[in-house]
Amino acid sequence: MSMTARDTRGVVMFDVAKLAGVSQKTVSRVVNGAPHVRPEIRERVMAAVSELGYRPNVAARALVTQRTHVIGLLAVGTLLYGPAHRVFTLEQAARELGYELALASLPDISSDSFHHGIQSLLTRGVEGIILEVPTHLTDVDDATFGGLPVVTSIGKIPGVTHQTVINSNQREAGRLATQHLLDLGHETVFHVAGPLEWDVSQHRRDGWADTLAAAGRPVPPELLGDWSARSGYEAGRELAERDDVTAVFAANDHQAMGVMRAMAEAGRSIPADVSVVGFDDVPEAEFQMVPLTTVRTDSYSSSRRVLSELVALIEHGESTSEGIDVACELVVRRSTGRPPPHRRD
Amino acid sequence: MSMTARDTRGVVMFDVAKLAGVSQKTVSRVVNGAPHVRPEIRERVMAAVSELGYRPNVAARALVTQRTHVIGLLAVGTLLYGPAHRVFTLEQAARELGYELALASLPDISSDSFHHGIQSLLTRGVEGIILEVPTHLTDVDDATFGGLPVVTSIGKIPGVTHQTVINSNQREAGRLATQHLLDLGHETVFHVAGPLEWDVSQHRRDGWADTLAAAGRPVPPELLGDWSARSGYEAGRELAERDDVTAVFAANDHQAMGVMRAMAEAGRSIPADVSVVGFDDVPEAEFQMVPLTTVRTDSYSSSRRVLSELVALIEHGESTSEGIDVACELVVRRSTGRPPPHRRD
DNA sequence: TTGTGAGGAGCGAAGACCACT
DNA sequence: TAGTGGTCTTCGCTCCTCACA
Incomplete structure (x- = not known):
């Protein structure tokens, strides 16, 4: 039987x-x-x-060993390419190290849902926390995280001791994109930023502004997007109205697509009239009707670093390294080129 | 103190x-x-x-109540838009119903990793399972799932009793896209399918083939993609070589983008020379340089249905309904139009 | 002695049951 | 008799202690 x-x-x-x-x-x-x-x-x-x-029975085991082997991930905007990609690479990295990921994706960027998310993770018995949310939300102290180790790639959080910061070099990435456009001969570069509540937006923008300033170029006011292609399109329409716009750096590929669409609609051709650079190197960027020049960061290795840091913190109570830099790389395709020869003054 | x-x-x-x-x-x-x-x-x-x-302490509570309030999700291809989107909507729906999602994303479509994934979920003490993997992997019986309730939107699994199937109407969606192109006056429609191991690929293709057959049109052999824009591009290059291609239905938006790119490269303009329809309605589809006509399915409500079914099965041991249909809708944009007037015979 | 096994305690919370009002 | 609150046992497993080769 x-x-x-x-x-x-x-x-x-x-x-x-x-x-x-x-x-x-x-x-x-x-x-x-x-x-x-x-x-x-x-x-x-x-x-x-x-x-x-x-x-x-995991519950019984967890009860007696006081270990859950679960790592909490607090993330926002998981429907966007960047964050979604990050979640899955982190999940994979966690599995490789013998941990599971407990995901708390915030519905919005508010302090309330942030604290809700943290509470939910703590209740689930996570042994460490990965923060993929804007730092400005984190007006917190050690108690908020129940004394658990915290790792983040978004910048140091004041008042939290057990933390490691992975520097994903967003500023450098913004610099790369901008410098590429300047090198092509553009007078200056316009920027369609992401929402400024996001640290990465700020860093990319700072990289852009710094580069222009260092080259002694005018720094035009940036336009603001919300990461969506639609917002890029709207910004693009504004830019298309000005005839001094020959180069645009968008804070992500989808916004860049929107810019390209707006330019096409306005009869400005890419890259002959306007050059566009994106960010992320989404898989379809290469196969846009005009293949998109963009910046790629090594998100896999970054995720792996984040996780091995956190696991070290959990298991040995110490960080294996201080700041960690992650590589980024410019991928030049067809959406960028020399500025048009004839320009008014 | x-x-x-x-x-x-x-x-x-x-x-x-x-x-x-x-x-x-x-x-x-x-x-x-x-x-x-x-x-x-x-x-x-x-x-x-x-x-x-x-x-x-969740572990202690789970131990004594014999309940974990965790639902397992087995998914593949989570780096792709469709599956990733699905994961997050399911996660949200789960939270709304007071459950958490335990994610097992398979590294590949093999029977081995399938069984690994299931084992991992069972070990985590899930109370029910959502299957987002090809049915052909599921040469299984009740024992595989430990007698747990199973819900899937990919089709009935032979040998499993406690299951509900959500029909997401992929076939109907394929029909919509194809009929739209025929209505515009195209002689026939070419198809760039997804990998045929995926049930949705088959369903979309069947919808396409059925529609052509019903209209008495020739059914050209389909090209195969892997969901990526690159594969769409490669298929597009093949199609661009033939001058009888005036309409293409791609199994997802990213493949469609690749097709558009290939056509552009070959000097065929869209939609004047070739019409292209995608699938998914990714947010950036609307803002491609030629805004993409596509098919949108209501994934939110679908996720909610899947979850409420599963929760009903878990809590009351019975299904609230039999087959469930989810709506889909054609979104007409600029990438489709009438066929070019002059055509060779 | 040193491997190899068994017995018993206890992790944190919930349920059955009892004891007060 | 109802409403309130307490006591004791139990969930499944791991660790500590101890017995046996």
């Missing part, structure tokens, strides 16, 4: 022990790969485990 | 009880909103809870 599926639920260690003719403790040893078990007995136990379809 | 952050970890119900001057059981009642507690005592307990920063 074989077990039915339903029965499987109720199989506990004791049942396995009984079937294998050993003590429950021995089963525990086998299941956890502990030493001091004769190979013969080990096999007998394993056989009983698979015969009964035994599966250890 | 206030508690430090670290101490917060060790606060248990008994501590709260002591501080409030009641029994542990009473604290339990208050925390769980159980009746038979005087308002006065309730408040006293609440005060103690927040003073100590008490937070219930």
Whole structure:
């Protein structure tokens, strides 16, 4: 008589022990790969485990070991390419290190939902927290995170001790994009920023502004987008009205697409009349009707760094390194070129 | 003397009880909103809870209640727009119903990683499973899922009893797209399908083929993509070589973008020479240099349906409904138009 | 002695049951 | 008798202690 599926639920260690003719403790040893078990007995136990379809109860284990092996991720804007991509690479990195990810995606950028999210993670028993939210939300102290280690790629959080900051070099990335356009001969570069509540927006913008300033060029006021192609389109329409716009750096690829669309609609051709640079290198950027020049960051290795930092903090209570820099790279395609030869003064 | 952050970890119900001057059981009642507690005592307990920063231990609770309130999601291709979007809408829907999502994203479409994923979910103590993977992987029976309820939008799984199938109408969607192109006067429609291991690819393709057949039109062999813009581009280059191609239906928007790129490169203009329809209505589809005509499905309501089905199965052991249809809608933009007037025979 | 196994306590919370009003 | 609150047991597992080769 074989077990039915339903029965499987109720199989506990004791049942396995009984079937294998050993003590429950021995089963525990086998299941956890502990030493001091004769190979013969080990096999007998394993056989009983698979015969009964035994599966250890994580709740019971967590209760006694005081460990959950769960890492909390607090994120915003998970419907956007960047954040979504980040979630999945982090999830994969977590799995590789023997942890699971508990996701709390905030519905909006408010202090309320931030604290809600944190509470929810703490309640779920996470052992560490990854913060992928704007720092300005984090008017907090150690108590907010229940003393857990915190890792973030968005900048140092004042008042929190157990934290590591991964510098993903957004500023440098903004510099790369801008310098590329200047090198092509553009007088200056216009910028369609992301929402300024996001730290990355600020960093990319700062990189842009710094580069222009360093080159002694005028720094035009930036336009603001919300990461969407629509917002890029709207900004693009404004820019298309001015005939001194020959180069635009958008804070992400989707905004850049919107800019390109607006330019096309206004009869400005890309890159002959206007050059456009994006950010993210989304997979389809290369296959736009005008392939998009963009900046790519190594998000995989960044995620892996973030996670190994956090795991080190959790398991040894110490950080393996201080600031960590992640590489970024300019990918030049067809949407950028020399400025048009004839320009009014 | 206030508690430090670290101490917060060790606060248990008994501590709260002591501080409030009641029994542990009473604290339990208050925390769980159980009746038979005087308002006065309730408040006293609440005060103690927040003073100590008490937070219930999920593991202990799960152990005794035999409930985890966790739903498992098995998904593939989570880096793609469609699946990623689905994960986040499902996660939100789960939260709304008081559950959490445990995500297992498969690294590849193999039977091995499928079973690994399932095992991982079962070990995590999920109470139900959402399957977002190709059905052909599921050569399984009830035992595979530990007798847990299963919900899927990809089609009925043979051999599994506790399941509900949400029909997301992919076939109808393929029909919509194809009929739109025929209505515009195109002789026939070419198709760049997704990987045929994915059920949705098959359904969309079937909808396309059926429509052509029903209209008595030739059904050209479909080209195969892998969901990426690159694969769309490659298919597009093949199509661009033929001068009888005036209409293309791509199985997703990114493939459609690749097709458009290839056409542009070959000097075929859109929609004057070639019409292109995509699928998904990704947010940037509207803001492509030629805004993309596409098919949109209501993924939010679909996710909500999937989840409420599963929760009903978990909590009452029964399905609230049989097959469920989810709406889809054609969004006509600029990438489709009448076929070019002059065509060779 | 040193491996190898068994027995018992306890993790934190909830439910059955009992004891007061 | 109802409403309130407390006591004791239990969930499944791991660790500590101890017994046996």
